[in-house]
């Protein structure tokens with residue numbers, strides 16, 4: 058009896074998870090599909106679904122794909138020792154003739170997994186290329202020489218869906234579109250899942266007009282999207298909150314005795330400094346990354362860290378900005394994050410000059426700092 062094993066966080070399971078399973082089932086004709094939801098470390102809680110809900114959602118999403126479908130809770134049962142190399146032998150014992158699905162991204166990092174040389178001894182791997190451009194065959198040849206193993210490449214290209222981005226949409230009460238099935242969405246709604254930030258959204262909304270609130274939601278979503286697409290690996294919650302709260306002070310500019318640089322008062326950059334201080338005071342944010350993302354989102358500055366660059370870029374290319382040349386710059390940023398950041402900076406700097414607006418000193422410093430890197434980048 059042949060079994061395909063598919064592991065993942067499934068937070069939530071999306072249409073590509075389902076499609077690639079269907080393709081694997083068509084190709085390898087197993088009798089059984091075993092879904093193995095990942096068990097998160099305890100620090101992951103806000104904004105993430107519980108193991109129990111992910112098990113239920115997996116049953117709903119994958120339940121009808123194969124003659125027999127089992128959602129196996131082995132990761133939770135193993136309590137902290139849940140490495141693939143540890144649980145795969147147990148699954149082999151349980152299910153016999155198994156194949157294990159691995160994504161192209163994971164294959165790239167496979168050597169950093171716990172005991173990959175043990176994993177390839179246990180069963181063949183079904184590799185799912187990330188997209189048309191990913192050359193998994195070279196990687197496979199390399200691994201065959203280094204650690205051995207049997208690999209099959211599935212004729213399916215992923216790339217489009219991301220649970221992280223879907224999660225951000227659901228947390229922001231935005232439409233997840235067709236990336237998840239209706240049944241999955243119904244379960245989410247019925248159980249009031251992804252409502253972790255509803256009170257933050259409500260509070261923010263009370264400070265903002267509809268347009269600005271809509272912009273805030275889209276900056277949060279874009280920050281999460283750029284973080285995912287650019288593989289920046291910044292903390293989801295921090296990115297989400299910094300994007301969401303970046304303009305929290307835009308329509309409430311009273312200084313309230315807060316500590317603001319004197320030269321910012323009366324300038325368009327005031328709301329970034331005020332925003333950081335009011336995020337601290339009114340939303341209880343203490344994390345310096347989140348606060349600095351807010352603090353420099355309009356002016357930029359010299360020598361920005363990746364988090365600051367992310368919020369700055371997300372604010373400029375969020376989907377609610379439909380006017381030229383933003384869609385073009387957005388496309389660049391989604392393909393190449395750093396190029397996107399530099400393109401935004403160059404565009405912003407020259408449009409301040411073109412419009413005869415005063416240049417804030419941090420923006421000038423940012424331009425001077427990144428000037429060399431921007432030299433070959435066309436002004437859009």
Ligand SMILES: [Fe+2]
Pocket residue numbers: 303304307328354355372
């Ligand atoms: Fe702003």
Ligand SMILES: [Fe+2]
Pocket residue numbers: 272276303304372
């Ligand atoms: Fe903004």
